[in-house]
Amino acid sequence: MLPRVNQMLFFEIASADEEEAAVEYKARIADELEDGLLIENPLNITSGRMKRLYLGDELSVYYVSDEGIKHYFDSHVIGFRDDVVKLIKIRKPDPERITKIQRRHFLRVSADLEIAVNLSGNVRFVTVTDDVGGGGISFLCDGKWPITSGMEMDCWLLIPYKNGTLEHASFKAEVVRVVDLATGRKQVMSKFIAISDSERQKIIRFCFERQLEFRGR
Template sequence: MIKAGTTLQLEPIHNDTFERYRCRVVEIGEEGLFIDYPIHTKTEKAVFLIDGTQLKASFIVNEQTVLMFETEVKGRKLSKIPMIHIHYPGEEGLEKVQRRQFVRVEANTDISIKINEDYFPTVTEDISAGGCAVLVRKGMDLKSGSNISTTIVLPMQTGENQYVEIEGKVIRVWEKGHKKVASVEFVHLTKKQRQLILRYCFERQLNLRKKGLLE
């Protein structure tokens, strides 16, 4: 299923900045995969990954579906080109995911977070059908692993606002410049909620492209 020449998308599992890299499978061995040095998708510069780095890797098998697996940098190999050795769990370790679920867009939309019976209004930094990053304001006691309730306002292209109430789990909290940001994973989404968020992300992408802010 995976073969030499396959392009992989890599994302650090502990990914505070939502960085993504791309690379190519050069060789496949019994001990894992050997890839060329990854390129940062935004800076287009080579990325150095230290041994032990844990990653999520994905590759496209058709226009709508990707296969994803968790991996780890095992070492390096010198051949005609320098390569990085990463773990490969085999076909039984692959997870099938709809490609559209990966769409994440930068968006500052209103969100209310319920913490210990108190409600805190804030804004998102970005959003996808899988979760969002939110600005942590003063007084918001958000900790990794906390379960929260959210109400997100999605301003649609039609001019209407869609209010989506979603349960979430705080994955990480970190400093970003002079502000604090938390990544939230959505849990127990209904099909309607997921479709609304996907629609919003799609419309937001189109809007950013029109403004020349997204390739």
């Protein structure tokens, strides 16, 4: 389903500045053209201030369907049109490149990301993930660490984005399954049990970018 006129778009703007890249904006679709969408001037969701966009600005966009499903796509500013108010023209998404994320189903992607893990008893270590998603992560670690199913972990994940910025996402996860590998290492699969919406969105954004990267190869 493509976004339609009067629907609200939510997006972040690619930026080398880490704080700017994390700011979320919203803008209403004013009109639909054959090759693009015309949106109103975006507003900073937190401050309510208007944001000026420039030709070529890259946007990570999502909109929510009536069923509550988030649809993600990448776009960029391709022009402007003077109407009663100035409208911004962005590239219309290719239906094949829209990622859908339902409330209880999150995209997972393979990724080697650095993660710090804190177990009970003040046991701490740093390792790398096997895959990540909006609902949980799995990672590989040394077999000496005392990890079992049902255990809770406090984690800090280092997330690199395609614009060069880095983010940290913190969360509490519960171990769902532990697999002892022939190499002597462990594969630990977990689900999030305590994570803020803003921290989850950081992970979802990374998954979305990684999926588009895979599709483009």
